Amino acid sequence: MADKSMEGLNTFTAQDSATVDASRKLRVAIIGCGWIADAHIKAYLAQPDVEIVAGADLIPGKAAAFFAKHGIEGVKTDYASHKELIDDKSLALDAVSVCTYNRQHAAPAIYALENGINVLLEKPFTVTLDEAVEVMRAEKKSGKVLSIGFQPRLDENMKMIKKIVQSGELGQIYYIQTGGGRRRGIPTPFGTSFIEDATAGIGALGDIGCYSLDMVLNAIGYPKPLTVTGYKSNFFGTDPNYCGYKASKRAEYASKFGVDDFAAAFVRLEGGIILDFRISWAMNMDTPGDTIILVTQGGLLIPSTECWNGTVGGPMKIYHEVCGQQVCTEIPIINMKKGLFDLKIRTFLDAVKNGTPAPVPSSQILYNQAIIDGIAKSAELGHEIEIEIPEI
Numbered sequence: 001m002a003d004k005s006m007e008g009l010n011t012f013t014a015q016d017s018a019t020v021d022a023s024r025k026l027r028v029a030i031i032g033c034g035w036i037a038d039a040h041i042k043a044y045l046a047q048p049d050v051e052i053v054a055g056a057d058l059i060p061g062k063a064a065a066f067f068a069k070h071g072i073e074g075v076k077t078d079y080a081s082h083k084e085l086i087d088d089k090s091l092a093l094d095a096v097s098v099c100t101y102n103r104q105h106a107a108p109a110i111y112a113l114e115n116g117i118n119v120l121l122e123k124p125f126t127v128t129l130d131e132a133v134e135v136m137r138a139e140k141k142s143g144k145v146l147s148i149g150f151q152p153r154l155d156e157n158m159k160m161i162k163k164i165v166q167s168g169e170l171g172q173i174y175y176i177q178t179g180g181g182r183r184r185g186i187p188t189p190f191g192t193s194f195i196e197d198a199t200a201g202i203g204a205l206g207d208i209g210c211y212s213l214d215m216v217l218n219a220i221g222y223p224k225p226l227t228v229t230g231y232k233s234n235f236f237g238t239d240p241n242y243c244g245y246k247a248s249k250r251a252e253y254a255s256k257f258g259v260d261d262f263a264a265a266f267v268r269l270e271g272g273i274i275l276d277f278r279i280s281w282a283m284n285m286d287t288p289g290d291t292i293i294l295v296t297q298g299g300l301l302i303p304s305t306e307c308w309n310g311t312v313g314g315p316m317k318i319y320h321e322v323c324g325q326q327v328c329t330e331i332p333i334i335n336m337k338k339g340l341f342d343l344k345i346r347t348f349l350d351a352v353k354n355g356t357p358a359p360v361p362s363s364q365i366l367y368n369q370a371i372i373d374g375i376a377k378s379a380e381l382g383h384e385i386e387i388e389i390p391e392i
């Protein structure tokens, strides 16, 4: 099995900010100044070699208010869109964080790359596979760093999944069940950008489904997806009596809901591996199951988290046989010293500064996006489809 993931984060360690060469500062801008941009700016501010020089948001005044809230002065924000910001050559940008909603991932990423700017693009990669391919073509042409915002990969517990699976000690992988989700957890605290088709394009699939796919695909070396039978539904999101809308007195959100709140799929991967996947923002169950990886000499169980934030929900277990006895070994949880967002930003900056590969390469996440795209297409057609990935 080709190990595409060895290009990825498990081989990366972030430079400690105390040892960073602060004499060479990178000029960074934020595109999209909403909720997740908060986490980006806090992490950038903790780095000694970054100068935040600009920000843009489609909503007039939002970027200026964002930087004022964070106490950052002298940042240029007088831009009506990402395009105006990137066109401002006086900024001499090294990098941008693209923190826009899903439907606006591809355009700013492509335009930044076309203009020779390194890009940290929030997850999911894009909404469709075709968009992801276009972004990668721009990346290839530019030779710049494009990293996709999958910070859960930097969790030492996630790295442990990959270490265990790739040690070869458990044998040959043949079946994976992954996914998880929430009983009630459609994300609307900041408005409707996660639930409207025009902004989000994909729902639970793009919000948390991409993480659960990455958890297992990264561990097993990102084999190519071949076929998919997908299903998606929206029973909760379109119900004006949904408890989340009632609590916030926003029954009108039901008519705006244009994405999936539950999805499931049966995917065949190269190497004869079966991937059984399900993800939920809302369902009448507390969990659709833990993640399990069945291997010929053992089985790995990764407990689900309640909210499915892309990490492990408790100590993992390996089911195996010793001297004819069926035993179970518990892997203790590793406590992280650094925040995942700090690591996400630092590993990206290190790649930009040193000209090294992206910490979360598009070449891997392309397959993640191909599965999501395949689920959406198969669900619409009502039958299994072959996944075709265009040449980049």
Ligand SMILES: NC(=O)c1ccc[n+]([C@@H]2O[C@H](COP(=O)([O-])OP(=O)(O)OC[C@H]3O[C@@H](n4cnc5c(N)ncnc54)[C@H](O)[C@@H]3O)[C@@H](O)[C@H]2O)c1
Binding pocket: 031, 032, 033, 034, 035, 036, 037, 056, 057, 058, 059, 062, 080, 081, 082, 083, 099, 100, 101, 102, 104, 108, 122, 123, 124, 149, 150, 151, 190, 193, 194, 206, 207
């Ligand atoms: N990595 C994580 O842990 C994590 C967590 C939450 C959200 N996200 C991702 O971050 C993205 C944004 O989520 P959010 O919650 O911040 O959304 P949000 O709606 O709060 O913010 C997005 C902002 O982008 C702006 N925008 C959209 N298109 C633009 C453009 N072309 N130019 C300039 N501004 C533009 C919008 O006006 C809005 O203010 C989503 O794709 C989401 O999946 C990642």
